[in-house]
Amino acid sequence: MSSKLLRLDALLGQALLGLTLLGGVAPAGAAPKQVEAFNTQSWATLQAGLKAPAIVVFSSTDCVHCPAVLKQLAAQRQKLKAGLIAVVMDQEPGSDDAALLANPHYRMADRVLAFEGQGQVLRYEVNPQWRGMTPYVALLRPGAAAQFVMGPPSAADLQAWQQQAKLGKP
Numbered sequence: 001m002s003s004k005l006l007r008l009d010a011l012l013g014q015a016l017l018g019l020t021l022l023g024g025v026a027p028a029g030a031a032p033k034q035v036e037a038f039n040t041q042s043w044a045t046l047q048a049g050l051k052a053p054a055i056v057v058f059s060s061t062d063c064v065h066c067p068a069v070l071k072q073l074a075a076q077r078q079k080l081k082a083g084l085i086a087v088v089m090d091q092e093p094g095s096d097d098a099a100l101l102a103n104p105h106y107r108m109a110d111r112v113l114a115f116e117g118q119g120q121v122l123r124y125e126v127n128p129q130w131r132g133m134t135p136y137v138a139l140l141r142p143g144a145a146a147q148f149v150m151g152p153p154s155a156a157d158l159q160a161w162q163q164q165a166k167l168g169k170p
Contacts, residue, residue: 031107035097038087038113043125046085050142053082053165055153057109058126058136060090067105069135069152074108080158088114089122089134141165 036042046056055073059066070086077084086109088100093114106112115122123130127148130136139147139161149157 030110032101032109032112034112035088035093035100036111036113037093037116038122039116040121040125042113043122047140047146050140052142053080053161054085054140055080055082056085056087056138056140058087058089058138059105059134061088061100061103062090063134065151066135069137070105070108072152073137076158080162083110085109085111085113088112089119089132090115092116 046054055077057066057070057073059070070084073080073084086106088106091100091114093116095114097114100106100112100114119132123132126136126138127146130148133150135151137149137151137153139149139153139157141161141164144164147157147161153161
């Protein structure tokens with residue numbers, strides 16, 4: 001590949017990363033291309049730049065229930081009109097990104113992030129009441145406080161979240 005094409009590919013990758021950091025998501029069904037860092041600024045940045053609803057699933061590679069939750073939400077993402085973001089808590093970015101990106105459960109997400117730093121501090125940044133159990137789901141809407149669910153969100157959880165979005169309630 002010529003150096004111009006490689007540079008163009010790198011620029012496109014940076015542009016897509018910039019869009020995702022501003023709250024955009026990849027088209028549904030497009031597997032993530034990279035593992036992003038989830039650090040102490042990530043949660044605030046994600047919420048502040050959110051342009052559309054998003055569902056964040058905090059998981060770990062050894063969580064037996066997380067794959068089912070990711071699968072459930074991936075199947076409903078079109079109906080919910082929401083991006084799906086997986087945050088892996090037990091693997092740092094760069095430690096084994098290829099394995100995370102090849103994992104069929106994480107491939108269902110629009111973005112994959114991995115904890116970078118002390119897990120307890122990062123969990124506290126997300127929600128001081130969260131004790132680290134997974135799957136932990138955050139339902140996000142622009143300009144509204146996150147709604148947290150331990151385990152898979154029920155149909156009632158998702159319906160209430162959508163209804164609040166339609167009514168413009170924070």
